[in-house]
Amino acid sequence: MASLKSFASDGLTGEPVIPGDxxxxxxxxxxGASAVGETKIRGLLEAGDIMATAGALRLLGAEIERSEGxxxxxxxxxxxxxxxxxxxxxxxxxxxxxxxxxxxxxxASHPFTSVLTGDASLRARPMKRVIDPLIRMGANFTxxxxxxxxxxxxxxxxxxxxxxxxxxxxxxxxSAILLAGLNTNGKTTVVEPRPSxxxxxxxxxxxxxxIEMIDEADGRRRITITGYPELKGAEVTVPxxxxxxxxxxxxxxxxxxxxxxxxxxxxxxLRSGLLQTLEEMGGKIEISSSQxxxxxxxxxxxxxxxxxxxxxxxxxxxxxxxxxxxILAMAAACxxxxxxxxxxxELRVKESDRLSAIAEGLEACGVRVEEGEDSLVIHxxxxxxxxxxxxxxxxxxxxAMSFLMLGAATVEPISIDDDEPIGTSYxxxxxxxxxxxxxxxxxxxxx
Numbered sequence: 001m002a003s004l005k006s007f008a009s010d011g012l013t014g015e016p017v018i019p020g021d022x023x024x025x026x027x028x029x030x031x032g033a034s035a036v037g038e039t040k041i042r043g044l045l046e047a048g049d050i051m052a053t054a055g056a057l058r059l060l061g062a063e064i065e066r067s068e069g070x071x072x073x074x075x076x077x078x079x080x081x082x083x084x085x086x087x088x089x090x091x092x093x094x095x096x097x098x099x100x101x102x103x104x105x106x107x108a109s110h111p112f113t114s115v116l117t118g119d120a121s122l123r124a125r126p127m128k129r130v131i132d133p134l135i136r137m138g139a140n141f142t143x144x145x146x147x148x149x150x151x152x153x154x155x156x157x158x159x160x161x162x163x164x165x166x167x168x169x170x171x172x173x174x175s176a177i178l179l180a181g182l183n184t185n186g187k188t189t190v191v192e193p194r195p196s197x198x199x200x201x202x203x204x205x206x207x208x209x210x211i212e213m214i215d216e217a218d219g220r221r222r223i224t225i226t227g228y229p230e231l232k233g234a235e236v237t238v239p240x241x242x243x244x245x246x247x248x249x250x251x252x253x254x255x256x257x258x259x260x261x262x263x264x265x266x267x268x269x270l271r272s273g274l275l276q277t278l279e280e281m282g283g284k285i286e287i288s289s290s291q292x293x294x295x296x297x298x299x300x301x302x303x304x305x306x307x308x309x310x311x312x313x314x315x316x317x318x319x320x321x322x323x324x325x326x327i328l329a330m331a332a333a334c335x336x337x338x339x340x341x342x343x344x345x346e347l348r349v350k351e352s353d354r355l356s357a358i359a360e361g362l363e364a365c366g367v368r369v370e371e372g373e374d375s376l377v378i379h380x381x382x383x384x385x386x387x388x389x390x391x392x393x394x395x396x397x398x399x400a401m402s403f404l405m406l407g408a409a410t411v412e413p414i415s416i417d418d419d420e421p422i423g424t425s426y427x428x429x430x431x432x433x434x435x436x437x438x439x440x441x442x443x444x445x446x447x
Contacts, residue, residue, distance in 0.1 A: 001420040003415055004441070004443060005441050006405070006407025006416075009408040009438050009439055011257030015260070015261045016262070018264075018265060020043040020239070021238050021239055021243075022047065022241055023098060023171070024238050025053075027175070028041050031203050031234075032234075033057045033061075033076055035207050036080045038075055038076070041076065041236045041238065047424060048096075049098070052092065056092075059089065060084040060091075060107075060114075062078055078233060081230065081231055082182070084106070085112075092118065093117070094118055094122065095395075095424040100122060101173070102200075104116065104176055105177060105180040106180070109155060109159050109182065109183035109184055114155070116150065121351050121421075123150070126146050126148060127143060127147040128146060137159045137184065137188075139153065139180070159180060159181075162184075164190050166193060167193065168193065169193055169319040170319075171197040171198075174196060177190050184227040185227050185228065186227055188224070192220060194219050194221070194316060197319065197320070198270050206295060208232045208234075210225065211226075234294075239293070240265045240298070242266050242274065245262045246274055247405050249274075250278070250328070251408050251438065253305060254308075254330070254409040255305060255408050260436060261301070264299075265299060265300070265301050266298045267290070268296055274327075275287075277321065278308075282309050284304040308335035313339070313340065315343020326396075326399055332378040333365070334406075336380060338378065338380065342374070343374060344374060344376060345374040350396070351398070352395060352396035354396065354399065355371060359376065361392075361399065364389035366385045384411055386410060386411050387410025387412040388410070389414055389415070391414060391416050393416045393418050400421055403416055405433075
């Protein structure tokens with residue numbers, strides 16, 4: 001691993017190529033492996049997390065190949081609902097929290113034993129909230145204290161249909177339950193306190209599952225899937241990942257002289273909280289060429305530098321932008337006045353404790369921050385912070401990339417200690433950013 005240092009940019013300009021959506025890429029591979037026939041996926045994210053999911057599915061009997069092209073086509077020959085095979089070895093998901101949690105749901109309804117593990121960061125993340133509802137459906141799990149990896153899944157094809165009322169909106173928990181319901185007799189229902197990202201539901205419908213989504217009067221959403229569908233291979237076009245587009249987007253807003261065009265970015269309404277927040281802050285973002293594919297909306301985004309103002313981001317918006325808080329914090333650091341994040345306790349159980357990582361990094365760069373258990377207040381001064389810090393990435397790719405973007409605007413350069421986590425979600429990030437005007441350089445190799 002090596003450190004990276006980000007120097008002030010003279011302006012970010014151009015049309016960077018944004019990689020495919022990570023959430024959709026995981027799900028497209030899993031549903032392709034659970035379908036009958038061939039699935040073709042265009043725009044799949046070719047990053048460490050997705051390759052870990054593909055590797056696990058190959059060990060479970062799916063045939064997955066990459067064909068050259070622009071973009072390349074990934075072909076998956078599935079085994080049908082409930083047709084995955086017992087793996088011959090441990091399934092190593094690397095840093096892929098989504099891959100691990102969703103696979104637990106898929107494997108819960110298969111009558112064999114499998115073991116899931118991951119890297120140091122993933123092994124530290126809690127899995128109990130996914131495991132518990134699957135146990136109630138009839139699967140059996142053995143895990144480390146707190147439900148942490150490695151986890152042994154003792155699945156069964158005699159699961160009972162679940163009816164789970166979630167206390168916290170979580171796309172991963174919801175998706176694990178729905179995937180378990182695929183190979184379960186009857187109807188499995190998940191009730192969310194408010195809607196979380198619905199990529200799983202949209203793709204299940206695209207592959208032929210019978211799934212119903214009902215928005216209730218009190219703001220809750222009820223999702224019901226009917227078991228034993230015959231999923232059929234499908235064609236999937238993965239839009240550009242809004243979570244990845246967020247980095248050049250915020251970079252362009254912060255660096256004077258910047259103007260970038262981001263093409264075919266996914267703008268699913270349940271993922272676009274960052275866009276709404278940046279527009280409330282006064283960000284110059286123009287949305288055009290909106291289209292739809294397989295139920296997923298995408299559009300072109302033109303982003304231009306301009307002043308930002310602090311805002312309050314309500315707790316109800318968190319599910320639609322949970323991965324974007326680190327990069328939004330960089331925008332808040334440069335905004336005029338305080339920005340308050342509410343209801344963000346979920347950030348404490350991501351790849352790192354992101355609330356603490358954001359607070360520590362910004363304070364080291366000269367920004368005043370108030371950290372609460374479930375909130376964060378960032379006091380922007382309406383100008384670029386001093387910077388000049390070495391930020392600990394804590395094995396978290398989003399923390400690393402966010403502070404590199406802040407370094408493009410700060411008075412003094414910002415360094416991050418470890419570049420390796422970036423490859424899990426955004427391979428080629430440094431080359432892409434430097435290609436539009438960033439100045440990110442490799443430092444001395446870290447031990």
